[in-house]
Amino acid sequence: MKNFVVVAGNGLLDRRAFLRGGAALAAAMTGYTLARPAAAAPLADDPWSRAPGTNVPAYGVPSRFEKSVVRTLSNPNGEPRTQHGRTPHHLLQGTSTPNGLHFVISHAGDADIDPEKHRLVIHGLVKRPLLFTLEALARYPMVSRMTFVECGGNSAPLFSSEPIQASVQALHGLASCAEWTGVALSTLLEETGVDPKAKWLVAEGADAPTLSRSVPIAKALDDAMIALYQNGERLMPGNGYPMRLLLPGWEGNMNVKWLRRLKLVEAPAMSYYESRTYAPILPNGKAYQFYFLQEVKSFITHPSPGLMLKAPGFYEISGIAYSGNGRISKVLVSADGGRSWAQAALHEPVLSKAFTRFRIPWNWNGGPAVLQSRAWDEAGNVQPTRAQIIAVRGQAAKVPPVTAFPSQHYNGVTSWAINSGGAVSHVYA
Amino acid sequence: MSTRELTAAVLISAANFGCLAAGPDLGRSIDPAEIAPWDISIQPDGTGLPPGSGTPAQGAPVYAQKCAACHGENGKGALSAAVVGGAALTNGIDTVKTIANFWPYPTTLFDFIRRAMPYQQPKTLTNDEVYALTAYLLALNKLIGENETMNAQTLPKVKMPNRDGFIPRFPDKL
Numbered sequence: 001m002k003n004f005v006v007v008a009g010n011g012l013l014d015r016r017a018f019l020r021g022g023a024a025l026a027a028a029m030t031g032y033t034l035a036r037p038a039a040a041a042p043l044a045d046d047p048w049s050r051a052p053g054t055n056v057p058a059y060g061v062p063s064r065f066e067k068s069v070v071r072t073l074s075n076p077n078g079e080p081r082t083q084h085g086r087t088p089h090h091l092l093q094g095t096s097t098p099n100g101l102h103f104v105i106s107h108a109g110d111a112d113i114d115p116e117k118h119r120l121v122i123h124g125l126v127k128r129p130l131l132f133t134l135e136a137l138a139r140y141p142m143v144s145r146m147t148f149v150e151c152g153g154n155s156a157p158l159f160s161s162e163p164i165q166a167s168v169q170a171l172h173g174l175a176s177c178a179e180w181t182g183v184a185l186s187t188l189l190e191e192t193g194v195d196p197k198a199k200w201l202v203a204e205g206a207d208a209p210t211l212s213r214s215v216p217i218a219k220a221l222d223d224a225m226i227a228l229y230q231n232g233e234r235l236m237p238g239n240g241y242p243m244r245l246l247l248p249g250w251e252g253n254m255n256v257k258w259l260r261r262l263k264l265v266e267a268p269a270m271s272y273y274e275s276r277t278y279a280p281i282l283p284n285g286k287a288y289q290f291y292f293l294q295e296v297k298s299f300i301t302h303p304s305p306g307l308m309l310k311a312p313g314f315y316e317i318s319g320i321a322y323s324g325n326g327r328i329s330k331v332l333v334s335a336d337g338g339r340s341w342a343q344a345a346l347h348e349p350v351l352s353k354a355f356t357r358f359r360i361p362w363n364w365n366g367g368p369a370v371l372q373s374r375a376w377d378e379a380g381n382v383q384p385t386r387a388q389i390i391a392v393r394g395q396a397a398k399v400p401p402v403t404a405f406p407s408q409h410y411n412g413v414t415s416w417a418i419n420s421g422g423a424v425s426h427v428y429a
Numbered sequence: 430m431s432t433r434e435l436t437a438a439v440l441i442s443a444a445n446f447g448c449l450a451a452g453p454d455l456g457r458s459i460d461p462a463e464i465a466p467w468d469i470s471i472q473p474d475g476t477g478l479p480p481g482s483g484t485p486a487q488g489a490p491v492y493a494q495k496c497a498a499c500h501g502e503n504g505k506g507a508l509s510a511a512v513v514g515g516a517a518l519t520n521g522i523d524t525v526k527t528i529a530n531f532w533p534y535p536t537t538l539f540d541f542i543r544r545a546m547p548y549q550q551p552k553t554l555t556n557d558e559v560y561a562l563t564a565y566l567l568a569l570n571k572l573i574g575e576n577e578t579m580n581a582q583t584l585p586k587v588k589m590p591n592r593d594g595f596i597p598r599f600p601d602k603l
Contacts, residue, residue, distance in 0.1 A: 010586070051521075080499060080508065080549065107545075108548060108551075112551070121467065122456075123459070123461070124470075128458060129458065129459050129460070129461070129464065130458060131457045131458075131459040132456045135552055136453075136457075138457035140455070153476050159523070168588075187544055188456070191453075191454055191456060202470050204467075208548075209544065209551060210551065211541075216602060216603055218602075219602070237527050260467070261468075263468070265470070267473070269470055269471065269473075270472075270533065270536070270537050271540065271541075272540070272541040272545070274536050275532060275533050275541070276532055276537070279526075279531075279595060280522065281521075281523075282522065283519075285517065285519035285594070286518075286594055286596055287518070287591075287594055288596055288597075288598040289596065289597050289598065290598055290603060291598040291599070292599060292602055293602065393522065394522040395522065396521065396523040397521045398523075400523060404523060406523035
């Protein structure tokens with residue numbers, strides 16, 4: 001242990017320990033596990049070492065041993081209501097969510113759109129209404145950016161009055177991050193021209209419910225994109241194929257999928273989703289309106305409920321931090337329920353409005369511990385503790401089902417307790 | 430080529446490129462008549478509401494036939510949420526949001542029914558049916574009288590109970 005400096009309570013080590021420790025430390029690391037330790041046996045050549053493997057597929061899929069790395073579905077039989085697919089953060093690493101695991105919320109299934117027939121219309125308070133085919137848009141100058149998309153209702157189970165025992169996937173799985181490529185909306189609005197009276201635009205999808213949201217024109221002209229590609233390939237159907245509105249850092253529902261129409265208007269339409277769904281009720285009976293921003297947030301993915309610590313020793317604590325206000329500037333981690341904190345290393349590059357992976361080495365002594373992370377963004381915003389956010393926003397009187405949305409826009413701290421057996425549970429601390 | 434000739438050539442090229450700098454311009458101009466079938470946007474002040482009208486009495490049979498299977502008899506809820514009643518919002522942050530206790534604008538009701546309902550056959554209702562269903566639901570919630578007619582003029586004037594119950598979260602973003 002002499003090479004590693006303990007920097008906070010309960011065994012948190014200096015974040016640079018890995019850089020100094022190098023291979024020796026990596027070898028000493030004990031991994032998190034979902035399975036039991038295997039019995040020792042002499043080394044031998046396994047069947048895959050003694051015969052050629054399978055044919056290379058035209059489109060690759062993960063190993064058959066990774067079948068458990070999937071989204072969890074809220075409505076797998078397609079009953080006539082919303083379907084949610086949640087990202088398994090505890091089974092992923094890095095910052096880029098694989099396309100098949102990107103979270104999806106579809107209010108009436110995933111639209112099955114023929115790209116040849118899809119059209120995007122921009123009209124309303126413009127000088128020249130225009131219709132774009134996908135073929136036309138694909139010829140425009142493209143922009144690419146890594147950005148997260150997060151449902152305004154992500155993490156809603158943490159509004160429960162008691163901590164709900166569930167995985168990080170169930171609690172925080174309605175956020176994902178991808179590299180999106182498409183046409184800057186400002187490029188298209190330059191061509192239509194914008195009437196100075198236009199203060200909002202109403203975005204609308206080609207899906208069955210014709211989902212519609214109002215967006216301030218300033219955001220549309222700032223960093224909005226008509227996204228055509230997701231991590232290099234065309235958008236997944238569940239993420240809006242063949243095109244979606246991308247509003248980096250803003251409420252997922254506003255990033256209208258299957259986008260077919262943008263109408264520039266003077267005032268918001270007060271659509272169902274903006275006037276009802278994403279307007280969280282406050283304890284005094286009033287409600288926030290036009291929340292829009294996904295505020296600074298972080299949570300630990302490794303370890304997290306469902307991942308066991310097999311034995312005392314070295315582990316890497318890691319997780320995800322992000323802010324709709326820009327870059328993450330700092331993440332602190334505690335192993336003693338917030339009594340002491342140490343700064344985590346941030347995986348480079350740290351990108352604006354994108355997932356940032358944080359990591360810190362930890363020497364677990366085998367005793368009880370409570371892990372927390374807390375993030376800061378470059379705009380100076382700090383992630384609130386749960387007590388701070390609940391003081392303003394209230395909490396549900398009863399314990400709701402884990403799939404329910406007792407409120408929206410929870411960005412407070414998440415706490416994981418480790419017991420002496422190495423099991424991880426969700427606690428309020 | 431001398432430096433002066435080269436400079437002149439570059440300047441001519443630059444001038445030519447300058448003429449091409451208008452952008453891709455690959456969109457097709459489209460006039461409002463062509464957009465009209467898609468242009469279903471409605472504003473809270475009533476802008477965009479189509480011609481047509483309906484009463485609660487006209488809405489009741491449409492509701493029974495096309496809505497009750499999910500939303501229950503008389504709006505009491507079944508597979509899908511109830512569309513009548515609602516608790517006071519001070520009952521808790523997880524109070525179920527309803528037309529009566531939460532929705533700030535009556536136009537949203539018309540808009541959402543027209544674009545998204547019935548769930549299995551959206552965009553199949555006539556405008557008269559949408560006005561009639563809107564009237565039926567508003568009357569069921571005692572927000573209009575049983576004999577009132579909803580149309581482009583009357584609907585925006587219906588005062589919803591929670592109209593003034595909202596606080597913009599980030600006013601500087603609007």
